[in-house]
Amino acid sequence: MLDRLQALADRYEKLSELLCDPDVASDPKKLRDYSKEQSDLQGAYEAYMEYKNVISELEAAKAMMQEKLDDEMRDMVKMEIEDLSGRQKELEERIRVLLLPKDPNDDKNVIVEIRGAAGGDEAALFAADLYRMYTRYADTQGWRTELMEANINDLGGFKEVIFMISGKGAYSKMKYESGAHRVQRIPVTESGGRIHTSTSTVGVMPEIEDFEVEILDKDIRVDTFCSSGAGGQSVNTTKSAVRVTHVPTGIIATCQDGKSQNDNKAKALQVLRARIYDIKRQEEEAKSAAERKSKVGTGDRSERIRTYNFPQSRVTDHRIGLTLHKLDQVLNGDMEDIVQALTITEQAELLERENQL
Secondary structure, eight states: OHHHHHHHHHHHHHHHHHHTOHHHHTOHHHHHHHHHHHHHHHHHHHHHHHHHHHHHHHHHHHHHTTSOOOHHHHHHHHHHHHHHHHHHHHHHHHHHHHTSOOOTTTTSOEEEEEEEOTTTHHHHHHHHHHHHHHHHHHHHHTOEEEEEEEEEOTTSOEEEEEEEEESTTHHHHHGGGOEEEEEEEOOTTOSSOOOEEEEEEEEEEEOOOTTTSOOOGGGEEEEEEOOOSSOGGGTTTSOOEEEEEETTTTEEEEEOOSSSHHHHHHHHHHHHHHHHHHHHHHHHHHHHTTTOOOTTOOOOTTSEEEEEETTTTEEEETTTTEEESOHHHHHTTOOHHHHHHHHHHHHHHHHHHHHHO
């Protein structure tokens, strides 16, 4: 581990030199790439510098114990050694986590798709609740949200809603949300006061750049049609809505909430690239599923991941057995306890896997 850390520190310091080089400063691509690489290394670098300082102080304290000391001074040095030893262990654990393989998509923006599944109108209303939960959580993280497509039912629920969350680390925290979300409550359409169970599915996909998934013009079919729903005077009068079909795979993406046909086409292509990438990723996950089964899930939308129980104000994440009795707060965007618990579980799994190698 120390060899890896020293190599990392050497690279971090080399990047500091490169970023001061006038040739790099005048090259936007190199400046961006080197700045990002250094930013990715910064946490481990700073932890390693602190670790080296603690080890140095610990060695000095142990050397003092070999000298002639009065009882009071010896007790003080013993306490210092205990404190430094504890700090050493804490830093070693932190560094092990920082050195874990990082998901290359963690810093990316995300495209989120929510669909009402089992439960009709109630499922659509719950999909709207999930949409509000995620947009409010995004606000707490300083992220920006942008609606890309929405299919609204008569009660104001979402049969389907697609939106983008933009901000540093968005995928690293939102990636755990893919799967089936179950709600248990009395629907507004229920006159007899009976509790119903409904589900909505969530899909979280990293935003994919053009070069990551190439879509050739010859492989797509673009159809235009009149927008429906909210959208101002252009609704149902101009063909601004766009449907893009990827002919080789049959994957379709539609967008009608943009300001123009070109805007809608660009957004539809964003969704299309993300869906193509997501399918390939799930295929790769399926290949390795026989070797390992992650507690935090595979990202499959059919996998039931969480239950929101209104009568008991309870939220349960089934993947890690976490139960919180603060349903209102969670639905209002207070999701950090859940996200942190899932992150820690995934890190523990990765550490266990690393130790087995």
